[in-house]
Amino acid sequence: MNTTYLVCALATIVANASAAFADFARARFVVANATELGLNTSLIPALGALKAAGACGMLLGVLGMPVIDIAAAAGLVLFFCGAVGIHVRERVFRDIAPPIVYLAMAGSSLALALAN
DSSP, rough: OOOOHHHHHHHHHHHHHHHHHHHHHTTTHHHHHHHHHTTOOHHHHHHHHHHHHHHHHHHHHTTTTTHOOOOOHHHHHHHHHHHHHHHHHOOOOOOOOHHHHHHHHHHHHHHHHHOO
């Protein structure tokens, strides 16, 4: 396991765990964003669970289960592709940067996990 992969994976884990926590806490900005995107706010905990599952899977990968890490990173890539797609579909570009950053982090983690 190289240092670049480890740093990238840990950053992705922390970012997604934090985002999941915000979803579970129904933070004001999360609810406002979901409403602006036309999402039913009752979906917020499920979206948080997906982020948390991705973070947990990547943590397992860092701890020595690389197949789970690859699956979790791929799942996060798909999740954030969907998030970016919803922003584009709804033409909500004011706050599109966070899902793009999360997508880049998950994509980088996936690429580095595959390279390991």
